[in-house]
Amino acid sequence: MSLLAWIEQTGLSVWIREAPTLWAFPFILFLHTLGLAFLVGINVAFNLWIVGFSDRYPMAPLERLFPVMWAGFWVNAASGFLLLIAYPAKALTDEVFYLKMGLITACLVQLNWLRQQVFVERDASIARILSARVRQVAIVILIFWAGAILAGRFLAYTYNIMMAGEAML
């Protein structure tokens, strides 16, 4: 807890929390929303394509969307890290935060497996019927992303401690 209280007193943490400019906390929150939109959004396009169109249209061209998805991921890793620096105790003392991280990790692991199944060389350039297992995983990933969004939203409501420094008094 004292480590968290120390983080709260660093210049970066204070600036994100208290700087009277929209470029501090508000802008970082916007970036986190923007990253979410494209990280999960590309998953929506990719996974729904697997379920609905893979037997009629080739999967290969969809791989070009992946850099946009990864850009969204890194924007969110960075903006999430800054939000964590601003209020370390708020997230780290709330179980919901670990649920969110677990769901995101599960999404990325499954997505990696799915990518290996779908973008098999030469096979990806023709339309083909994907196995039921592949299609099930595509749907599970979308449900897990919805769970991660739910957990992320509830973080704003379920926290026990806002500031470690105040909780220690």
Added chain:
Amino acid sequence: MDSFIDWILATPPSYFILHYGWVWPVSETLHFIGLVLMAGTVGVFDLRLLGLGKGIAPAPLHKLLRWGIAGFVISVLTGLLFISGAPDQYFFNSAFHVKLACLTLTGINVVLFYSLEFRAVRAMGPFDTAPLRARLMAGASFVLLIAVMCAGRMLTFFRPPTVY
């Protein structure tokens, strides 16, 4: 205006969102899911017309837009629910005014696209380049989508003082 706000606060949706603590966060989650559905379908369709993702046929991407429409409906319904819970926090909020203006421009853009360019876009093959006017409309759509998200996220920071 005050009597209009009082009237909204007396409606069942207003009672629903203010009376049960879980309704607001669950609605926010749905609002975000709606946003993601739009970004993943409308946003990706825009990107394809702009030239990213050559090789993807526009026709199946366009079929995915039904999920984007579902996302839009979810977002409008949950958005109305938020307004019913705290009307003054939206009506007197300049970020909300910007958001409404961007949504109106988006609506005009959609009408223009479907009346002028959709026919040409639907006939495009996987590797075809969209006509210039369609690319401009896709660019406008993409920028407005991000502007709507930005204005929405800024609502919290442009709140008027609470009167109610």
